[in-house]
Amino acid sequence: xxxxxxxxxxxxxxxxxxxxxxxxxxxxxxxxxxxxxxxxxxxxxxxxxxxxxxxxxxxxxxxxxxxxxxxxxxxxxxxxxxxxxxxxxxxxxxxxxxxxxxxxxxxxxxxxxxxxxxxxxxxxxxxxxxxxxxxxxxxxxxxxxxxx
Amino acid sequence: xxxxxxxxxxxxxxxxxxxxxxxxxxxxxxxxxxxxxxxxxxxxxxxxxxxxxxxxxxxxxxxxxxxxxxxxxxxxxxxxxxxxxxxxxxxxxxxxxxxxxxxxxxxxxxxxxxxxxxxxxxxxxxxxxxxxxxxxxxxxxxxxxxx
Numbered sequence: 001x002x003x004x005x006x007x008x009x010x011x012x013x014x015x016x017x018x019x020x021x022x023x024x025x026x027x028x029x030x031x032x033x034x035x036x037x038x039x040x041x042x043x044x045x046x047x048x049x050x051x052x053x054x055x056x057x058x059x060x061x062x063x064x065x066x067x068x069x070x071x072x073x074x075x076x077x078x079x080x081x082x083x084x085x086x087x088x089x090x091x092x093x094x095x096x097x098x099x100x101x102x103x104x105x106x107x108x109x110x111x112x113x114x115x116x117x118x119x120x121x122x123x124x125x126x127x128x129x130x131x132x133x134x135x136x137x138x139x140x141x142x143x144x145x146x147x148x
Numbered sequence: 149x150x151x152x153x154x155x156x157x158x159x160x161x162x163x164x165x166x167x168x169x170x171x172x173x174x175x176x177x178x179x180x181x182x183x184x185x186x187x188x189x190x191x192x193x194x195x196x197x198x199x200x201x202x203x204x205x206x207x208x209x210x211x212x213x214x215x216x217x218x219x220x221x222x223x224x225x226x227x228x229x230x231x232x233x234x235x236x237x238x239x240x241x242x243x244x245x246x247x248x249x250x251x252x253x254x255x256x257x258x259x260x261x262x263x264x265x266x267x268x269x270x271x272x273x274x275x276x277x278x279x280x281x282x283x284x285x286x287x288x289x290x291x292x293x294x295x
Contacts, residue, residue: 023161030165034172041176048183055190060198064286066238068275078246082240082279084286110286112236112248112279147244 028059061137063107072125073142077144079115079131083107094132095119165244199285203228204280214272222265222291224257225276232257232276236269236286240275254281 013021037075046148069078077095086109092102098120103113123129133140207227214220220239226232233254239247249267257263257280276291 026162026165030169034165034169037169038172038176038270039171041180045176045180046179047181047186047211052183052187052190055187057192059190059193062284062286064279065277066279066286066288067240069240069244071244078244080246080277082235082286082288085284103261110235110281112238112250114238115247121254 005143021110029033058137060086061135062086063088063090063133063135063140065131065133065142066112068142069131070117070119070127070129070144070146071148072123072146073148075119075123077117077119077123077129077131079117079144080114081105081111081131081133082114083108083109083111083113085109088137090133090135092134093117094130094134096121096129097132128137160193172259198284199286200282202284204232204289208232208280208289210276210278210289211294212271212273212276212291213294216273218269220267220269220273220276222267222276222278223294224263224265224289224291226257226259226263229259229283230282231259234265234284235279235281238277239267239273240277241271242274243269244274245288 001031005015005076012018015132064082064084066080066082067078068078068080071078081090088107090103090105090107093100093115095117100120102119107113109133121129121130125146125148129144131142131144133142176261207223209227211223212220213223222237224232224234233256234251235254236248236250239249241247247269255263278289278291280287280289
């Protein structure tokens, strides 16, 4: 019977080591879960916040496109714009989805301005064209008519 | 004894970690919900802006009469329950030239009233547009020729 070991006395790590191991495993899993939750929620928060900021700008800025008239002889477009109560920057103007070169304009508060733009496409007499104005607060669309 | 201690320690550490996770989760959920609320408010305000523009198109009218002495009389009918502030006019002439008139002191058209505005022009216009502010939203009224 000497040398025979009971099943509970089998070879393994000591109870102190097992305690430390268990603690380490618990800590590692816990830290991973907290980190994961924090990361996911941070990303969600940043995403919503950027959208809120973009929408806030959209709320303050206001632009009205009054009319758009084209001239086939000069291949020009006269675009009447009216600005709201804050300064507004027009980023790009598109005519029939083609961007107009050097169309970046800054409008003062309550400014009404007629902008003459060189059309990037050939305008035909008595035809209709589409103008899209992209500005800080969003975009606006108007259809114009080529008179002469 | 050590086994019990080990189980107890792990449970305490686990509990503390769960509590930290709960605090992190609750605070971020609160922040996100708060932000969502702000987002909804902004969306509703943007929707109000679009409604205001649409209302202005449907509930305002403008007519002009051109007199040979180069005077243009514009009648603006405001059927909105809100005042309109006129910021200026754009007058378009048959040769596609234009004239912009800026109103220095924003002319206010009270709700449910008609206003008459007289301006001097160079000739008979092709089209008259009145630029108005409703609350802080800019829009325009197309003024028709009075028959």
